[in-house]
Amino acid sequence: MTHHYQQLSPHVIIMHAEHETDRPILAAIAGERRTLLMDAGNSPEHAKLFRSELKRRGVRLPEIMALTHWHWDHTFGMQAWGLPAAAHKETARALSSLRGLDWSDGCLLNLISDGIISEESAADIRKEFGDHRDIRITQPDILFQDRIEFDLGGVVCELVHVGGDHSADSCILHVREDRVLFLGDALGPSVYGGPRKYTSAAFLKLLSTAYGYNADWYVESHGVPMSGEEFRSDLAGWEMLARAVERFGHNREQVIREMKAILQLDELPKDLLQGLDYFMAGAEPV
Template sequence: MLIMHAEHETDRPVLAAITGERRTLLMDAGNSPGHAELFRQELAKRGIKPPELLVLTHWHWDHSFGLSAWQAPVIAHEGTAEALAGLSGRSWSDEDLAELVLAGILSEESVQHIRLEYGESREITVMKPDIVFSSNIAIDLGGVTCELSHVGGDHSADSCFLYIREDNVLFLGDALGPSIYGGPRRYSSTGFLKLLGLAYGYNAQWYVESHGVPMSLAEFRADLAPWERLARIVDVFGHNRERVVLELKDYLQLEELPADLLQGVEYFMAGSK
């Protein structure tokens, strides 16, 4: 297995190549052909053959706009296929991007990243998947089984987990992230806890979020513990922000909450209204 880490300047997510005895599978396509080419070069350096299959964790541009650079059948959830079909044939001009923001399909932040990644020419080809599933699909690479399962969530309704059974590695995509399109970022406390329960249920050795770094199970649980507690507090006290902050401070034994958790409070407040 080869993982290329995320780059935040133009919102490039983690890419991964999983190799079995018969074939190699790529997780996510990259946010552009340029991003895809960098990973292709890394594969070549390590003697890993180009992927024969590609899976998408969800439709968002940073995970799918590199599809045109890969010559492999693409497997994705039916919601991913529908979203990408709706984006095909667009001009990606400044006016077009503004229209997509107005429609709640992209955010201003995503538009800024697209401009940085593609420049002024913005030659973007949106590809649709070749194989579509509705719930889950298992892919045998030869001694290595990849399980792609639809989990949904606030970030994107088509979000999927990819579990590498023999390696005991769970790729979470962005499923645990807040919604980022169509208004202020928001979390549903109940939905977040459900997804977290699903993730913990794998009892994986390694957990990989698309814009983070790989973590052991112990590291992942420690990293998510304050967020889990925050979600449980919101489940009880709803949009009572003052009480939520007070309860979280008490749990963490802090006088002031760190900036990321304060931001998280606002996400959950937006999701509880």
């Protein structure tokens, strides 16, 4: 597999997402005094690849880690870094509940039936770790409630709790001087413990928060970095969809009619129809 890395901005280097085993984007933010790592990776192997690339580039290795949320693909690489980690209190609580598990097939089935992970996550864990799963859950060291700042020397990063449907502990990381906003998976639908769903009000609130940063780069963990203009354009249809659901609630046909009229289309594109399913699953009857 080819691994892709990119110097995104003066202080930010990323390892691009890899979809085969659901590896999210990893980022190193290198200041004059410290380097901060955003997310740990989905396994020690994932972590090792990024560390090797940073060494190859002569970048000061990370001395502190910031977690966007507790999901396995963002945290199961923690054991390989051995760094103090900053995380939301709920991230720490969720990780604590996973300690001491053996991660056998039986264990994965129990986690699925308890709604803690999904079948897709279990399949990806099997692919990433193989049959002998030496998964050691590491507890974060620095816990916060609303926001925490890291002055790395010449560049400040701010980790802000935003919540949302995907995970209640979701945080975003703003690299102030570089105008880069890492969104983690905050804009994703809920994926565990039931059907995939979006709550239109929560989605619109998150979008408004993200736009408020007016960043040069918007980075979702399983996507590709986008300029501010690309990001707004990419999410325009979803924002319209969320607003239509706000107005018409469970009335799916009315939402479709409204969207076709706004977009002047005879048929809605597939991604918006899938989005509509998610919003319908999260809609309150009007």
